[in-house]
Amino acid sequence: MRRVSVVLLAAVLAAxxxxxxxxxxxxxxxxxxxxxxxxxxxxxxxxxxxxxxRAVEGGSTACLSSDAIEPIADDTAPALPATVTDSEGRAVxxxxxxxxxxxxxxGTIAATVFALGLGDQVVGxxxxxxxxxxxxxxxxxxxxxxxxxxxxxxxxxxxxxxxTTIGPKVVRQQLRDxxxxxxxxxxxxxIDTTDALVTEIAAALGVPTRGAALIERLDGELDDALxxxxxxxxxxxxxxxxxxxxxxxxxxxxxxxxxxxxxxDSLIDAVGGIDVAAEIGWEGMKPMTAExxxxxxxxVLVMMTDGLDSVDGIDGLIERIPALAETPAxxxxxxxxxxxxxxxxxxxRSAEIIRALARALYxxxxxx
Numbered sequence: 183m184r185r186v187s188v189v190l191l192a193a194v195l196a197a198x199x200x201x202x203x204x205x206x207x208x209x210x211x212x213x214x215x216x217x218x219x220x221x222x223x224x225x226x227x228x229x230x231x232x233x234x235x236r237a238v239e240g241g242s243t244a245c246l247s248s249d250a251i252e253p254i255a256d257d258t259a260p261a262l263p264a265t266v267t268d269s270e271g272r273a274v275x276x277x278x279x280x281x282x283x284x285x286x287x288x289g290t291i292a293a294t295v296f297a298l299g300l301g302d303q304v305v306g307x308x309x310x311x312x313x314x315x316x317x318x319x320x321x322x323x324x325x326x327x328x329x330x331x332x333x334x335x336x337x338x339x340x341x342x343x344x345x346t347t348i349g350p351k352v353v354r355q356q357l358r359d360x361x362x363x364x365x366x367x368x369x370x371x372x373i374d375t376t377d378a379l380v381t382e383i384a385a386a387l388g389v390p391t392r393g394a395a396l397i398e399r400l401d402g403e404l405d406d407a408l409x410x411x412x413x414x415x416x417x418x419x420x421x422x423x424x425x426x427x428x429x430x431x432x433x434x435x436x437x438x439x440x441x442x443x444x445x446x447d448s449l450i451d452a453v454g455g456i457d458v459a460a461e462i463g464w465e466g467m468k469p470m471t472a473e474x475x476x477x478x479x480x481x482v483l484v485m486m487t488d489g490l491d492s493v494d495g496i497d498g499l500i501e502r503i504p505a506l507a508e509t510p511a512x513x514x515x516x517x518x519x520x521x522x523x524x525x526x527x528x529x530x531r532s533a534e535i536i537r538a539l540a541r542a543l544y545x546x547x548x549x550x
Contacts, residue, residue, distance in 0.1 A: 219245035221547060222538065226410050229545035235416065235423045236481045236510065241496050242546035243487070244520040244538040250314040251530055253299035256395040260300075260388035268366040269345070269382075276341050276363045279387050281305045283339035287327050287347035290529040291367060292316065294383045295343065297530040298392045305337045308348065312523040329353040335360060343383060345369040371528050372448040373536070376400055379529060396530070403533035408452065411540045415454030423543060425455035426480035426511070428470065432493035432502065437470040439478075445526050446484065452536040453543055455482070472505035480511045482543065486522040518542045 221229060222245055232238050265275045282303045284291040289310035295301065296315065307319040309327060322333040331353045334342070341363040344354065357364050365386045368378065377397045384393025416422050427446035429438040440446035441464030442457070450457040458478040483499075493499045496515045499506065506512030520542075524535060 219243075219247070221541065221545075222247035224541075226537065226540055226544060227413055229541065231414055231544050232546060234421075235544055236421070237514070238482075238516055238546055239514045240546070241490075241515065241517045241519065242542040244518055244525075244535075244542040246524060246531065246534050246538050248314070249312075251293050251296040251301070253297060253301065254392050254396045254399065256389075256392045257299060258389060258391045261390075262388045264386060264388035266365060266382075266386050268386075269368045270366045272366070274363055274365050274386070276365065276386055276388065278340035278363075279303055281338060281340045282343065282387070283322065283334065283337060283341070284311075284343045284383075285322060285329070285348055286310070286345045286367075286369075288371060288527045288529075289313070289523055290371060290379065290527050291343050291345065291383065293527060293529045293531060294380055294396075295387070297396055298380075298384055298387065298389055300387060300389070305339055306334070310523050310527070312521075323348070331356050341365065341386070343367055343386060371445050371526065373404070373452055373528060373532050374448065376404075376529055376532050400530060400532065404536075407533040407537050407540075411452070411454055411536065414540070414544045419456065423455045424458045424479060424481045424510075425450045425453075425484055425543075426458050426475075426478055426482070427484045428489075429467065430485060430489040430493055430499070432489075432498070437503065438467050439464055439470045439474060440467050441465050445528070449525070449536060449539060450484070453540045455543065470503075472503075475503070475505045476508045479509050481514070481516060483511045483517045484525075484539070485517055485519045486525055487519045488522045490517060490519045518546075 260279050263275050263277045265273060267273050279300060280303060282295055282300060283306050284295045284304060285308040287310060289308060292304065292307055292311040293313060295304060301315055304319065306322045307316050308323045309321055322330050324330045327348050329348060334357060339362055342357055343365050345367045346369045354364050367382050380393050380397050384390050427440040429440055439459055441459035443465060444467050447457045447460060458480050462474060462477050464474065493502050496517050500512055518539065
């Protein structure tokens with residue numbers, strides 16, 4: 183089910199991005215930084231908390247304290263050649279990591295490569311990879327999230343790390359035919375799959391000790407974040423926020439609810455919310471219906487920032503989806519948004535992502 187849901191996610195995002203333009207190669211991408219979000223580094227328990235998380239009014243933006251990926255201290259040289267069996271069952275031998283091209287729909291593979299300390303060897307990026315140090319890398323995806331074979335071949339990568347969220351599949355084979363090592367990484371993106379993701383990528387790049395060190399660091403960061411959030415999560419389920427992840431692209435008339443096994447559910451669980459999509463039996467990602475929205479009765483909508491912008495903000499969202507007026511989230515105009523390149527990226531930033539969402543949920547700073 184989870185693997186199927188990732189394929190659906192790719193299809194949904196591709197449909198939503200069909201009417202959008204991707205940032206040009208070398209363009210500076212928007213990022214969440216401390217200056218734009220002055221409370222982003224504050225401990226959740228040090229911030230003024232909402233008296234009733236279900237009754238908060240207005241929108242809030244979840245943002246990270248920095249758009250940088252911190253590399254692991256381990257600088258063990260890659261042990262190459264490295265032979266791995268990728269997620270599609272192919273035995274792949276990676277002979278060189280001199281020119282790495284990590285590409286997927288969420289930017290997670292690239293973030294992991296940078297966290298492993300191999301960012302200097304990365305030669306290109308997908309449209310979702312927008313953290314510090316990647317702005318000047320050429321983009322090899324067209325129409326948002328479609329692989330451009332010509333652009334990739336021009337970069338002459340020695341190894342391509344990708345997954346099934348981005349395609350078409352024929353391009354991956356074209357790269358193999360050109361003599362490029364292509365490793366297909368597992369596409370399952372959730373908080374609890376981060377360790378497996380790191381292990382796969384570290385093995386393919388011949389740096390398993392770096393991978394082990396990164397996993398230890400990330401597990402510690404995640405444990406600390408979950409403990410911090412647990413301190414402010416209401417003890418009674420009836421007092422917890424009923425949350426719904428809504429994916430929107432107004433220009434393409436795309437409105438989807440992300441439910442169980444979409445990845446969004448793991449974010450809601452991590453911040454102590456109640457995933458109302460699960461309550462109504464919503465699995466994966468499916469087009470929103472007014473009936474489902476009213477049945478779910480969310481207190482809080484969670485959205486991508488560009489998606490909210492595509493409908494001209496909260497007022498435009500309510501105007502386009504009249505059924506929202508029949509929910510607490512609509513009545514209170516309660517929406518939490520987060521940058522598209524961050525909210526479902528997981529990987530090395532999982533702990534910071536859930537901390538950011540928790541701040542926006544429990545200690546909101548209204549933005550309108």
